[in-house]
Amino acid sequence: MPKHSFTVNGKPVTVDAPDDMPLLWVLRDLLGVTGPKYGCGIGACRACTSHLDNTEIQPCVVPVKDCAGRMVTTIEGLADGDCLHPVQQAWLDCDVAQCGFCQPGQIMAAVALLNRTPHPTDADLDRIENVCRCGTYPRIRQAIKQVADRG
């Protein structure tokens, strides 16, 4: 089987995996990185949202071969040790999560959005596609605005 080398949350990894194996299952089943969640497998629910070279991706539809030599960041890699990322902290401040299953993806999507657009408008926020079946959307909106307001 082909070998693929890349970094996950700053650590270099090499995996034996078919070229077309989705990054999601490489992370979850080969590397034990379970923060990114399976919700649909077709990039529709976005529960697995992570970053590839600081850009938002849905690992369930990214084949592992596309990750060679690149930098994968999952929810586990967002905090700096015990120091949470400002978006994670805002999530705590606003008590956003309910069941929490979509929240790693929501947070990674929010970080990517704020990287692109530090002061998002409501229209920008409306373009977040991640599904939250518990309906935490108003608190997600509030948390992202809090981060933007605090710069």
Added chain:
Amino acid sequence: MTTRRKVIVHALSASALTLVVPLGGDAAVGAPARSGGPVATGTDDEKLVLEVTPANRVVVRLPRVEVGQGITTAVAMLIAEELDARLPDVDIPLADARTDGGNQYTGGSSSVRSLYDPARKVAAVARARLVTAAARQWRVPAKTLRTENTMVIAPDGRTATFGSLTAAAAQVVRPDVPSTPKPANQHRVIGRPAGRIDARDLVTGAAKYTGDLTVASAKPTVVARPPTLGGSVATVDDAKARTLPGVLAVVRIPSGVAVVAETFHHAFQARDALRITWKPGPMATVSDAEIRSRLRAALPPPAAPPRGSKQVQGEFEFAGVSHAPMEVLTAIADVRADRAELWFSSQTPTDARASIAEAIRLPEASVKVHVVRGGGSFGRRLTYEAAIEAALISKAAKRPVKLMWSRADDTRQGRMRPATQHRVRISLAGGKVVATAHDSVSVDELALPIPTGAWRSVDSGMTAAVAEVMVDETAKALGKDPVAYRRTTLAGSAKAVLDKVAAAGRWGRPMPRGCGQGVAVHEEYGSAVACLVEVDATDPRNPRVVAVVMAADVGIVVNPRGLEAQLMGAAIDGLSTILHAGLHIDRGAVREGSFADFHYARQRHSPLHFAAHILPSTRPPGGAGELGVPAAAGAVANAFARATGTRPSRFPIVF
């Protein structure tokens, strides 16, 4: 109605310490280390056991499942309140399926109602024992001691952590201080907004759901399922699938053909390589139009209205709605010749254990079920079909398996809120309602193999929403404003919550063309809620709920922040089911297959402004988890009607 049970707590003898089930069948689930033993145990239906570890962790294994509703946080608050423990010192792991006959049902918005007294009582007894143990150790009168921050404190400033007293406290038979819970006016934790106790795990990816566990080295497993509801396997050719890399086993089960593999990628690939011919299900020629006409035909003929009255009538239909929890059904099973061990998220783990035991022909006592946090439920985890499948697959494949339903499995072969048909007739005479008739029928009453299940708020999400639409119609027929009219029919807390949303939501303020306000009220579970919604339906095919204001009276509130979250989620459920979210059935098959076509609300559909107002109350807690759905659904329907000047009768409206 639930009667408030008398709660009795008895002392555990020293020998009983050994009866305690070791904490945490699976360390990965986040259970703390083994404790020093129980300090108190309840003998009511809940049979809660409170333990304090030598490391000063307070542990109560909760006989409920956490699926996002915040019950672990609410119970931690009840325990912290009565024990005078710091909230961060309290751990609420989920109890395994219990064998002591205690209650372990999560549903019906009942958890806070049923646990409010037992949790406070067990903690109050534990506190009394800890204080007594400290008093005896220090040789001071127990009544001179106080408790704070998970410690006993003496007047001279000496302190002892609960952890240092746990072994001695467990020996206290008759405490020297009262062990009755505090009066409500002394509450310092209950009623104050608190963040979830698991929030940090949830935002760092540390929280473990069933699919994240590595227990038993269980292997990824998926099932090929029939395309139609009630379909079955005719023939299977698994020759190619078995040759694919990573495939460990292929086994038949009643619901399809299972593949066990090294990873889910390999499992899905092998599933897709199976060559299966399917026998169509018994409704393979049946589509929505026929289901609808059969539902209409099943409505009873309307009775004659009161003589001389005039009628306001409405007929309404609701499509089926997937529960669609974000975490698809997942179950780990390790079935051996003489025993079985399972891990999954369940609202009914003791029933599940009985059914699993029967399916794999083992005595119930030989089946161990670990309850795992769930990624949402909404009623979906009342049943446990994935766990039974996992057990059957593990038994047949002779290896531990981690079964996961795909999203398409969940949408197409999973359960749904049943499609229903409603006919409502309000009879008016002399400017008031003289008779109301509301008939409804669901697909459960037709002989069709449509898998249905209780969906958050069950029938009320439809029946009560329709009733509130008809209240608006009645008000219109009487020439009255919807809020003013409701004020003439409601009293007590229902009227109070209505008045609150009308004021806070500025009912009656001028709205731009194409926009409208709507209101609805609902009483259930010993609670009352009102919802005011503003909808922008400038484009009626793309309506947006712009603002939601809710007010609730749920009796004593344990965690206002958690209650607000439940009301928020209920609002999104209400707007989703009224506006966008539903399932079609085409020739016996569910058309939708994921969140790409099952249109549960996304951020662009959710209100830009949301507010929840909680009315103060000294009544015992009522139910809250499902409460908001019917009011939100009714308010969205009424707001859409007023925004568009139409009377919507088919839900979801954009379908």
